[in-house]
Amino acid sequence: MNLRPDPTRPHDADDGPAVRFSSVVHRYRSLVALDHVDLEVARGETLALLGPNGAGKSTAISILLGLQRAQEGTVSVLGTDPRAAMASGKVGAMLQVGGGSGLPHGVKVGELVKMTSRLYRRPAPVERTLARAGLTDLADRQTQRLSGGQAQRVRFALAIAGNPDLVFLDEPTVAMDVEGRRTFWAMMRGFAGEGRTVLFATHHLDEADAVADRIVVLRRGAVVANGAASTIKATVATRRLRFVSKGADPARLRELDGVDAVSVRGSEVVLDSLDADATVRSLVISGVAFSDIEVTGADLEQAFVALTCDLAEVRTVDDVIAAQAPVTRSGTAV
Amino acid sequence: MTGLGAFLRFEVLRLLRNPRYVAITLGFPVVFYGLFLHSLEPAVHLAGTTWNTYFMVSMASFGAVVAALNAGGTRLAAERASGWTRQLSVTPLPAWSYVTTKIAASMVIALPVICVVEMTGLLVGGVSLGLGTWVVLTAVLWAGTLPFVVLGVLVGFVASSETAYPLVTALMFLLSFFGGLFTPVADMPTVLRHVAAFLPSYHGASLGWAVVAGHGPGLRDASILLVYALVLGLAVIWRHRAEESRAFA
Numbered sequence: 001m002n003l004r005p006d007p008t009r010p011h012d013a014d015d016g017p018a019v020r021f022s023s024v025v026h027r028y029r030s031l032v033a034l035d036h037v038d039l040e041v042a043r044g045e046t047l048a049l050l051g052p053n054g055a056g057k058s059t060a061i062s063i064l065l066g067l068q069r070a071q072e073g074t075v076s077v078l079g080t081d082p083r084a085a086m087a088s089g090k091v092g093a094m095l096q097v098g099g100g101s102g103l104p105h106g107v108k109v110g111e112l113v114k115m116t117s118r119l120y121r122r123p124a125p126v127e128r129t130l131a132r133a134g135l136t137d138l139a140d141r142q143t144q145r146l147s148g149g150q151a152q153r154v155r156f157a158l159a160i161a162g163n164p165d166l167v168f169l170d171e172p173t174v175a176m177d178v179e180g181r182r183t184f185w186a187m188m189r190g191f192a193g194e195g196r197t198v199l200f201a202t203h204h205l206d207e208a209d210a211v212a213d214r215i216v217v218l219r220r221g222a223v224v225a226n227g228a229a230s231t232i233k234a235t236v237a238t239r240r241l242r243f244v245s246k247g248a249d250p251a252r253l254r255e256l257d258g259v260d261a262v263s264v265r266g267s268e269v270v271l272d273s274l275d276a277d278a279t280v281r282s283l284v285i286s287g288v289a290f291s292d293i294e295v296t297g298a299d300l301e302q303a304f305v306a307l308t309c310d311l312a313e314v315r316t317v318d319d320v321i322a323a324q325a326p327v328t329r330s331g332t333a334v
Numbered sequence: 335m336t337g338l339g340a341f342l343r344f345e346v347l348r349l350l351r352n353p354r355y356v357a358i359t360l361g362f363p364v365v366f367y368g369l370f371l372h373s374l375e376p377a378v379h380l381a382g383t384t385w386n387t388y389f390m391v392s393m394a395s396f397g398a399v400v401a402a403l404n405a406g407g408t409r410l411a412a413e414r415a416s417g418w419t420r421q422l423s424v425t426p427l428p429a430w431s432y433v434t435t436k437i438a439a440s441m442v443i444a445l446p447v448i449c450v451v452e453m454t455g456l457l458v459g460g461v462s463l464g465l466g467t468w469v470v471l472t473a474v475l476w477a478g479t480l481p482f483v484v485l486g487v488l489v490g491f492v493a494s495s496e497t498a499y500p501l502v503t504a505l506m507f508l509l510s511f512f513g514g515l516f517t518p519v520a521d522m523p524t525v526l527r528h529v530a531a532f533l534p535s536y537h538g539a540s541l542g543w544a545v546v547a548g549h550g551p552g553l554r555d556a557s558i559l560l561v562y563a564l565v566l567g568l569a570v571i572w573r574h575r576a577e578e579s580r581a582f583a
Contacts, residue, residue: 065424067423067424067578086424086425086426087426087428088426089426091424092424093424095417095420095421095424096417097416097417097420097421100415100416100417100418101416101417102416102417102418102420102421103416103418103421104348104413104416104418105348105412105416106348106349106351106352107344107347107348107351111344115340115341115343115344116425118337118340118341119337119340119341119425119426119427120337120425120426121426155421158421158425162425162426
């Protein structure tokens with residue numbers, strides 16, 4: 001895929017994609033954070049950016065937001081340079097914060113949103129922004145008296161206060177409960193439905209699956225998958241076999257053809273297999289008693305694990321998240 | 335530029351609404367003026383003026399130092415820790431405007447502190463000056479606040495949210511005591527007099543002492559303050575750049 005911009009093409013800010021990375025390379029000393037990344041986000045698209053820590057996500061985001069310049073390659077945001085796009089007020093962003101709330105103290109929520117909206121050229125009405133973020137009832141609350149989930153909604157309000165064409169959200173639901181997440185994404189769909197481009201990074205793969213038009217997976221500085229959730233799931237050969245077997249020996253199941261991972265909980269057995277047909281055949285031959293067998297395709301979590309991890313190291317997406325969670329919070333990961 | 339105006343207003347309002355900040359910056363100099371006014375005979379002659387007037391200038395300077403260091407240091411360190419500075423970096427505000435707005439807001443807040451101490455001198459201390467002298471005095475004391483405002487911002491960049499408050503408090507009292515704001519420099523031992531001659535707090539107050547003694551503000555004092563402001567300003571720029579480039583590395 002060659003996304004190098006054609007120099008003969010007239011420069012039209014409203015015509016091209018919302019975001020375009022062409023052969024972007026970025027290094028920190030000897031560490032290659034981005035290795036010839038090509039990426040395009042169409043206007044109006046909702047795109048999820050996935051990848052374990054150290055995959056280059058943070059670097060790509062900081063370049064996109066104009067906080068760093070790409071060392072090689074070209075990046076354009078809304079048809080212009082990332083810094084110019086940010087300065088134009090057409091980009092909004094919600095970043096991850098470390099231990100704090102990400103908000104200044106000594107100010108009411110409504111005042112903070114109002115001040116922020118004034119930094120933009122054509123802001124959304126403050127009342128609409130507050131309503132969208134579910135903050136209408138909290139407008140008179142001091143920022144230091146907010147819960148984690150409420151502070152997160154305020155940071156979201158700050159990201160959309162400027163009525164942006166492109167909004168970037170880094171783990172927007174990380175401090176929210178299940179109900180909060182559901183409400184948040186319902187609202188977000190309406191926001192994206194107004195023709196805005198939305199990019200988000202998340203560790204909740206169900207969110208990426210449900211919300212994004214397209215998913216991009218980064219691994220070690222390169223795009224390893226790029227497509228609709230269904231396309232990405234289909235790239236993974238893994239099938240999951242479930243059956244009931246009393247007293248099954250995990251070590252013996254591990255020996256079956258094609259088996260990649262084994263999980264035994266009481267009499268319930270789950271096998272991840274790279275060749276489901278071969279596994280079923282060898283299961284029958286092995287003489288292990290089983291019943292209620294069921295074979296399913298990979299879900300997005302399995303696909304993500306397969307795409308981003310060395311299978312020998314990590315088995316489940318929970319391991320991936322557990323392994324990277326402390327690094328994510330520090331906000332300093334590459 | 336409307337955005338910058340809104341941001342400056344926001345910063346000043348937040349300072350004014352912080353009861354602890356207002357209590358410290360107004361309370362300290364006014365209370366100390368009342369306490370130490372009678373440590374000498376108020377009408378005793380000193381450095382070309384009287385003690386009540388001299389000490390009013392000292393406490394106005396002290397108030398400005400307290401206002402400047404507390405406005406920048408403690409809050410800026412806390413905002414760096416909370417992630418608010420990072421959030422601002424992804425708005426249309428130019429990168430330099432966070433620091434310059436902090437400096438402007440500290441300057442704005444220092445002016446009423448100087449005025450309140452002067453009012454205390456007028457009403458409580460029986461200070462009597464011509465209108466022109468009041469105006470020039472206020473102007474030079476206010477201008478002399480700049481190095482402390484920049485120092486406050488620098489502390490906010492260097493210190494963590496835990497160390498900023500004790501650091502600001504220590505700086506505030508060390509600069510004031512050794513700069514001769516509590517004991518007239520002329521009454522200090524020789525060694526301390528030499529120390530005072532190096533401190534911006536001494537030169538800031540000196541601008542005012544010269545005005546109330548009927549001289550013009552000293553050019554030497556002003557130059558030294560300017561050098562302090564420039565050097566500290568360069569240090570702020572250096573720390574700001576370092577922090578920006580480190581944010582994602």
